[in-house]
Amino acid sequence: MSHDRSLATPAFPDDDGSLDPVLAAAFDEFDSAGDPTAVLGALCTVRVIVPVIALLGETPTEGDKDADMAAVFMTGADGRKALLAFSSLDAMHAWDPRARPVPIFAHDAARAALDEDAGALLIDLGGAHFTVVETEDLGHLAAGHRLVQSAAGAAWVTS
Template sequence: MTHRPSLAEPAFPDDDGTIDSALADALGDDAEVLAVLGDVRVFVPVVALLGDSPAGTDKNADMAAVLMTGADGRKALLAFSSVATMAAWNPDARPVPVRGRDAARAALDEDASALLLDLGGVGFTVIEATDVQHLAAGHRLVSTDAGPAWLT
């Protein structure tokens, strides 16, 4: 029997890079964004960073997700709702499609305390530390009579 290598199925096989309709409807309402973000596809930008190379050799480059550091020293991971919003921010960045909860997990893995969605765009949303932790854990934000609450 011959074994052939196989590629994993893409997570978003018919993705055209546009904003998920649930996220589009939620933008502008932070609680609604948090309620849908865990399950929708977003894009984490990856950029090339030139590494150190001895003179006369080929350049060395690494790929890295983009983190921003605020004036207070806290770090935040960038994510975008669509390829277009990411390209408006940086046309050279490569889009990596992930679910919102996976972007939150990546932020925590990078010791970031926030997730910045659509930096520089009209739907710019800051997801702070506690909410990042809830998203990363797979919790859902639900509406209650007392207001929004995380369902664990």
């Protein structure tokens, strides 16, 4: 009997976890102009890294600890929940060297945040380029819309 099994092709086969050049340029533009539009626009097309950490379970088995892996959500003082994501492995490891990386498109991370009733996506928490994507921007990013510059300013467009 023959079983034709295959694994899905990785979305990021050559990814070494470095900061995406498109996002790096957007961070530079933000640093010089103070306008987050470039960063939001870059997030429409780039990969981010969602950290996954081990949570010890309640029923250890003989010789082993029971652990579950979970994405990291934070809850603000106002009660709002946010999903953590990082622009690179270095940024994630600066936050927690034990976290495991899950590379994912930023729009998929935004969708995951909304699926878990979070109101924000936090990029590079504690880093030099800490970015919060929330409210309407989070919804547009999750929907796969693109942020473009026009004569009237930045605008979200559908594909």
